[in-house]
Amino acid sequence: MTEQEFRAAYPLIFGWIQKTLTQFASAARPVSSLGFRRLPGYYGDGILNNAKVVVVPMVPVPPLSAMGLDRFADFERMSTAGITYLDTFFVVADQARDESLHFHELVHVIQWRVLGPERFLWLYADGLERFGYRNSPLEVVAYDLQDRFDAGGEPFEVQAEVRRRLSAMK
Numbered sequence: 001m002t003e004q005e006f007r008a009a010y011p012l013i014f015g016w017i018q019k020t021l022t023q024f025a026s027a028a029r030p031v032s033s034l035g036f037r038r039l040p041g042y043y044g045d046g047i048l049n050n051a052k053v054v055v056v057p058m059v060p061v062p063p064l065s066a067m068g069l070d071r072f073a074d075f076e077r078m079s080t081a082g083i084t085y086l087d088t089f090f091v092v093a094d095q096a097r098d099e100s101l102h103f104h105e106l107v108h109v110i111q112w113r114v115l116g117p118e119r120f121l122w123l124y125a126d127g128l129e130r131f132g133y134r135n136s137p138l139e140v141v142a143y144d145l146q147d148r149f150d151a152g153g154e155p156f157e158v159q160a161e162v163r164r165r166l167s168a169m170k
């Protein structure tokens with residue numbers, strides 16, 4: 001994807017995200033309200049109180065093909081357990097109690113915040129196109145840190161770790 005193609009698509013994607021977040025605003029709850037036990041060891045109160053979660057039957061994905069981005073059709077069709085837009089993430093109902101999934105999506109919340117929406121979407125789309133979903137750089141960070149969480153070792157400050165990995169990426 002060229003930068004020009006991205007610039008043309010960005011307002012459409014961002015507009016769709018804003019519309020979607022507005023549509024689900026009344027169903028969004030702070031992550032802190034779910035009472036997960038381990039997340040506070042990894043994320044500060046600021047993040048857990050400000051990040052929001054919406055439980056849905058299927059996570060909403062932008063209609064990328066309809067926006068002229070046919071090359072992302074596989075991603076559009078892929079049904080994931082969670083997806084994050086800005087400070088809000090969506091999880092499917094049957095995994096709504098999965099603390100590890102929430103941990104993963106919170107990594108993306110931090111990535112959105114640190115990078116800003118335009119840079120996040122550019123890096124995500126570019127990574128998806130060049131490496132595929134699982135090996136795209138922003139997902140690699142989220143999965144690596146999630147593996148550490150799942151392994152159950154000593155808690156670490158995720159925000160600092162994400163910042164470190166993002167600055168190494170540039």
Ligand SMILES: [Zn+2]
Nearest residue numbers: 104108139142
């Ligand atoms: Zn992810």
